[in-house]
Amino acid sequence: MNAFAHALLPAAARGLFDDEALCRAMLDFESALARAQAEEGLIPADAAEAIADACAGLVLDAQALTDAARHGGAMAVPLVAMVTQALQARGAGDAARHLHKGATTQDVVDTAQVLMTRAALAPLLAALEEAIALLRQQAADHARTPMLARTLLQPAQVTSWGLKCAGWLLPLQRSHVRLQALAVQALALQLGGAVGNRSAMGEAGERVAARMAALLGLAAPAGSWHTQRDTWLRLGLEAAVLAGSLAKIAKDLALLSQAEIDEVAEGPGPGEAAQGSARGGSSAMPHKRNPVACMQAIAACAPVPGIAATLLATMAHAHERALGEWQAEVAVWPQLWIQVFGATSAIRDALAGLRVDASRMAENIGRTWGLVHSESLTQALAKALGPQAARARIQSLGPQAMATKTPLPELLCADACVLALPPGQRAALQAALHAACDLERAVEASARQCLQWLHEDGDDPEDPS
Template identity: 50%
Template sequence: MSVSIFDSFLTTPGMIAVFDDAAIVQGMFRFEQSLAAAQAAEGLIPAAAARAIAGVCNAQLYDIPALIAASRRAGSLAIPLVKELTKTVALYDKDSAAFVHWGSTSQDVVDTALVLATREALKLIDDGLAQLSASLLSLAEAHVDTPVLARTLMQPAQVTSFGWKVLGWTAPLLRARERLRDAAGRALQLQLGGAVGTLAVMGEHGDAVARRLADDLGLKVADAPWHTQRDEWVRLGLEVAVLTGSLGKIATDLSLMAQGEVGELAEPSGNGRGGSSAMPHKRNPVSAMIALAAAARTPQHAASLLGAMGQQHERGLGNWQAELAEWPQLFISAHGALQALNDAFAGLTVDTGRMLRNIDALQGLIFAEALSIALAEFIGRPAAHEFVEGLTRRAVAENRHLADLLPEAVLASDSLRGRCDPSTLLALFDPVAAAASARRLAGRQLAALRRQATSFTTESR
């Protein structure tokens, strides 16, 4: 698969290589080679034919651009590929050429080749998820006690723990890793059904050939050919799409916290990274940009998979072909976003001082809810709410800190004077104390997520 320079900008060389034209063609040849070997082992074709076929199943021997051009006329890449494979086998053994692609169909070859490529793509994604999750868990642990503004509807809300916020980014990635493995276990299946999914040409040997072929390719034997039953396959693609959405969420928060006016986070810089062609002072969050671009284009690809599921009878007309074209784009986007965020978090700058200054700049207003609840013990909730609401309006009007206005306001209130000590209320304005609830939650979830991350390592052994 050739990609534009703009696709290349948003992904990685590794993922491009997985779905490269030569890689897909070689996957198709691998299918043909393994099919012949399985059929020979079951006595369906001569062993000499299987050896002759195997000897020329090498993509480097063929004009791949010519195969692609011919596929447009033929309606499938498998048709010119099998034709050229047959001709090449005949050059060395004319009799063996008759057994090329015997009993199979074009979709068997293409689908299985894409399954093989997808297995490699998922390995890249799993590795990237392991790296990013580890970085985020370390970052969360280092900042469990760091107060930072929580923001709702794009506005300052209350104080939370930065570590707790980071764990909110991490949990979906670990869930995605688990669900991708589960979905892959169901979807990475051999496709082998012959012309209409019945393996009629192979007769009673069809099941045995399928088992041998699947074992050789390291794939699961499907309960039945899935030529037009695409549910497990599409579910896998949708899990990749959901992952990319989660990466987009991280990138969104990162980009907002890296804005100059906020300045709480910053991506690595230097060596031309994040610079501007016009403004020397710029430090652009390029990793967040790449991940956001990947997330922006993913829903359309996912929707195309769903839209292509209504495939006709035993072979789709147009919708299967549309699915094939959309499939690599999901992985290209996901891995591009993953790598970009791994680059960002490998050298992320966390400005804890700026986080505190941003809290303090709000004149204590974000502690208003806590103050209202504390005062409700003395005068009831409605009265406390009204009292604090008036105090916050005065803080804004006079450009003063809420804590500075509180002692004189309590002394001036007939219902509060002598009933509560203003000095004890001032503890509510401590950002570290305000983050205590988030800190407790973070400590508990951090341990759980570390156990979950470790379980993946154990499973891989």
């Protein structure tokens, strides 16, 4: 990553899949393989101990490893050479002939990817849980806070800020559940050997795999998955779906924070006072407070669909070992998790300090001069004039309401077709027209839906118990 990429992501993202993490994960694979094979009697116990000790104390030269893999096409060859040198330096050179027994490059790299993904999933889920909790609180606190719903970026009807937050909340909760469920199977050991049948370990292969999986804290699959990537990629694709949900939240928040709308605003960033400048400031315009967290989330999510498409495109592995497809997968897999973690962290930060201006939300509703209540106004008017006539009058008077800044119910009450009604019917209709624009009444359906969603998830925000 260059400096621009680093500036868009939290510092914690940088170490998730870095060279140090990869090297350590591959060494952990070799150590566990040797220990498991020793426990099954396939290699001497002292050789396994020497290999484990060498792996524990070795710091691999990541650049040399990469250069050698680029030349030979297989990372296990230089890896084995480096561990062998470490064994020789420790006076345990004889143990080297038992190193990497029955395994292949894909076993090492796939398992290393699994170990790094498990490590990356923990902070991702933690940030996601924080974002979920923040949204739940917003939804509970603002179930009946009226705001404009907007369709095709235009004012539509009245909804509630709570329902909007609950709508963002649900897909995050679903991804949280599914990521954990998919991880149970996907975070599995890879050990297949040359063609996936563990032939070099004979009948002990399955037992070695089970022991290795236990040592590494991974699932033990029935066999190798080196060319069957469906379970593995489902985990990655769920992360990509999460990115889409996060991008939607970021875009909505950014739009609502525009000065012309001004219904929400990001709060101060971490350590803003110490930095001596406002978060989201401009080099040219001192007044600006840009929605930086939303920007970071949107930018982090932007590459994810392309990465997901690449992962799907790599599934057509040739025969028993892919020629380029697997290599392309492992090259982009880390970036997926880094981007999604970055987006999750940014959304959490945006929500953590979010300022909600309920009065501005009500003001923006008022600036529509009653047009957002057109559906309920039509229903009230239709009882006296019929549906077609009611719709025609509202369509005719709507532009006048906006042009003269006169509430639409007032124009309707003074309209000739209403004034022509018998006094009793006219008075009842005029009362109904004003009632149709009552905000508490207008927000009720959204509040009910919001509270229902929260209650169905096992938490009734109106129940103090």
